[in-house]
Each structure stands twice: as structure tokens, then as C-alpha cells.
Amino acid sequence: MAYSEKVVEHYENPRNVGTMNKADPEVGTGLVGAPACGDVMKLQIQVSENGIIEDAKFKTFGCGSAIASSSLVTEWVKGKTLDEAATIRNSEIAEHLALPPVKIHCSVLAEDAIKAAVADYRTKNTDAKPEAAE
Amino acid sequence: MEQTLKPLAGQSEQSGSDEEGRPVVPCWSCQGPVGEGSLFCSTCKAVQPPGQLDHFARFGLPAEYDLESAVLDRHYFDCQRMLHPDRFAMRTPKERALSQQQSVCVNEAYETLKDPLKRADYLVHLRGAGVLPEGCTLVNDQELLTESMELREALADAESLEDVDALDQRATDDIRYCIDALSDVFRTDDLEGACRLTTRLKYLRKLSEECRHHRAKMDKRE
Numbered sequence: 092m093a094y095s096e097k098v099v100e101h102y103e104n105p106r107n108v109g110t111m112n113k114a115d116p117e118v119g120t121g122l123v124g125a126p127a128c129g130d131v132m133k134l135q136i137q138v139s140e141n142g143i144i145e146d147a148k149f150k151t152f153g154c155g156s157a158i159a160s161s162s163l164v165t166e167w168v169k170g171k172t173l174d175e176a177a178t179i180r181n182s183e184i185a186e187h188l189a190l191p192p193v194k195i196h197c198s199v200l201a202e203d204a205i206k207a208a209v210a211d212y213r214t215k216n217t218d219a220k221p222e223a224a225e
Numbered sequence: 226m227e228q229t230l231k232p233l234a235g236q237s238e239q240s241g242s243d244e245e246g247r248p249v250v251p252c253w254s255c256q257g258p259v260g261e262g263s264l265f266c267s268t269c270k271a272v273q274p275p276g277q278l279d280h281f282a283r284f285g286l287p288a289e290y291d292l293e294s295a296v297l298d299r300h301y302f303d304c305q306r307m308l309h310p311d312r313f314a315m316r317t318p319k320e321r322a323l324s325q326q327q328s329v330c331v332n333e334a335y336e337t338l339k340d341p342l343k344r345a346d347y348l349v350h351l352r353g354a355g356v357l358p359e360g361c362t363l364v365n366d367q368e369l370l371t372e373s374m375e376l377r378e379a380l381a382d383a384e385s386l387e388d389v390d391a392l393d394q395r396a397t398d399d400i401r402y403c404i405d406a407l408s409d410v411f412r413t414d415d416l417e418g419a420c421r422l423t424t425r426l427k428y429l430r431k432l433s434e435e436c437r438h439h440r441a442k443m444d445k446r447e
Contacts, residue, residue, distance in 0.1 A: 122367060122370045122371065122374060123370065124369075124370050124373065124428070126424045126427045126428065127427070128431075129373075129427055129428050129430070129431025129432075129434075131370055131373045131374050131377060131428070133374055150374070150378070152373075152374070152377040152381075152435075
């Protein structure tokens with residue numbers, strides 16, 4: 092099965108590959124996996140004091156669609172608020188990348204990853220700043 | 226693989242009709258009683274439809290994780306010998322079709338049971354039906370994911386064949402550990418533990434596979 096042009100483009104030129112310091116309180120980390128294919132995806136966000144995502148990085152070991160999905164999400168979330176980032180749906184990712192039905196789970200993985208990263212950031216920052224979580 | 230199997234003289238004639246508590250159904254051909262899942266009718270010797278049997282029952286084996294591969298092989302080769310197309314060349318089209326259906330089911334059961342990972346996955350679903358509706362498709366085990374990520378990163382960074390070999394060796398050791406541990410958890414019917422280990426095994430297999438790819442790439446470069 093052929094990948095769409097957009098998937099190939101992200102696969103060949105992945106955006107924002109890298110790792111942030113997990114221990115940094117400004118960083119939220121989402122680590123998710125799809126055991127059926129042995130994929131593992133890490134998505135990290137760096138959040139400013141006013142709750143804006145300033146930077147995002149990912150590292151994915153998986154198929155082209157999983158790499159493209161996570162690469163795309165790092166592009167999308169930059170400049171967004173945490174709430175906005177958490178509303179990204181896998182259907183939007185799948186549509187943008189023209190993923191075939193058998194690869195929809197890759198977009199689900201990317202949605203789970205960004206949600207997990209947002210949740211991780213919030214958990215980390217609830218203790219320090221209770222009002223910031225609201 | 227070494228051929229440990231000898232044709233079991235005499236047994237092949239009976240094994241289709243041994244009835245160990247299996248429900249008895251009428252033979253499609255002679256209407257005589259047949260144990261469900263038997264390959265052949267004991268009365269008229271007609272091949273029977275495969276029916277709905279789990280993979281273990283298909284070979285008359287208990288649904289347990291511990292399985293001696295030589296025993297499985299023997300059951301499998303017995304079945305395939307009895308279902309060999311040559312034996313049905315002179316039979317009716319219906320019998321030829323049924324023998325092929327049987328053969329497909331027997332192959333599927335064998336492919337699933339002989340592989341420790343597929344067997345674990347299958348047994349979790351078999352025992353966990355209704356208990357764990359998601360089966361093992363979800364991973365929220367952060368420890369496992371962190372380990373998998375670290376190992377895959379280490380492989381991506383590996384520069385020498387020694388590095389790759391060391392990772393592959395670790396995968397091999399951990400795979401062996403998982404298979405042993407699976408045997409324990411299935412014995413105590415700890416399905417959650419079985420799910421965890423099955424998932425870990427999947428990731429380790431993937432790591433091992435990627436090690437091989439990595440090595441092949443390195444070999445090509447040299």
C-alpha cells in the first residue's frame with residue numbers, strides 16, 4: 092500500500108525530532124505505545140507560564156504513518172494553549188495525512204500522546220500552582 | 226529441526242474417534258455418532274466438518290500455556306497425514322472439500338500454538354473472553370514503554386556491531402525470561418500478569434527484529 096504524499100513528506104523530513112528534559116517542570120511528556128505493531132511514541136511539550144505551548148518534540152519508533160502523525164502533531168500544537176492542544180482529534184490527523192483505514196490507529200496513538208503530554212504537564216504543575224490547573 | 230516423530234502405527238486409525246467427554250453429533254454421511262471435532266467418523270470413516278473448536282481442542286490438548294513442541298508437532302503431523310490430499314483423490318467432492326477445510330483449521334491452530342507469543346496472546350483471549358474486553362491492545366504500562374523507548378533509542382544510536390549484538394542478546398535473554406514467566410502466570414490464572422508479559426514479549430520481539438535489520442544495514446555498509 093502506498094503512503095500519501097503528506098505522510099512521505101513528514102517521514103522524509105520529520106519536524107521537531109528530539110528529546111526534552113523530562114524532569115523539567117515546564118515540560119510535559121506523553122509516552123504511548125501500540126503493542127500490535129511494537130510501536131512506541133514519545134511526545135513532549137514545553138509550556139510557558141501563561142499556558143502556551145512554546146515548543147514540541149517527538150521521537151517515534153514505528154511505521155511511516157506513526158512518525159508522520161506525531162510529526163504533524165508537534166507542528167500543530169506549537170503556539171496553542173493546553174486546552175486547545177488537548178482537543179486535537181485523531182480524525183483530523185488521519186484526514187490531513189489521508190491515512191488509510193488500516194493506519195487509523197497511528198493517528199489515535201498521536202492523539203493519545205498529546206493528551207498524555209498535556210496531562211503530565213498538568214499533574215506536574217498542580218502541586219506547585221493549584222490555581223494554574225483550572 | 227530434528228525429526229523426532231515416527232508414524233504412530235495403529236493410532237491414526239483411532240484418533241479420529243476417541244471420545245473423551247466431547248459432545249456426540251451425527252455423522253453427515255452415515256448419521257452414526259461422532260465426537261465433535263473428530264476428523265473422521267468411526268463408523269463410515271468419512272471426514273467430518275471442522276466445527277467450532279479452539280486451537281487446543283483441535284489437537285485434543287488441554288488449554289494450557291505449557292506445551293511440549295514435540296507433542297504438538299506429533300499431533301499436527303498426524304492430522305496432516307490423515308488429511309493429505311492424496312488420500313482424498315478418489316473421494317467425493319464433498320469429502321475433498323471437508324478435508325481441505327479441516328486442513329486449513331489444523332494449520333491455523335498449529336501456527337498459533339507453536340509460537341510462544343501467539344500462543345500467549347491466544348490463551349489470554351481464550352481465558353479472558355468477557356473478562357478483559359480490550360485484551361492486550363492497550364498499553365498504559367509506563368515502565369514497559371520507558372524501557373522500550375530506551376532500548377530502541379540505544380539501537381538507533383548503536384554504532385558498532387558489538388553494540389547491536391549486545392542489545393540483541395538482551396532482547397533474547399528477556400524474551401526467554403518472559404516465556405518462563407508466562408508459564409507461571411498462566412498456571413495461576415493471573416490474566417493481568419499474562420497480558421503484561423505478552424505485551425512485553427511483543428516489544429522484545431520487535432526489538433530483536435529491528436536489531437537484525439540494523440545489523441543487515443551495517444553489513445551492507447561495510
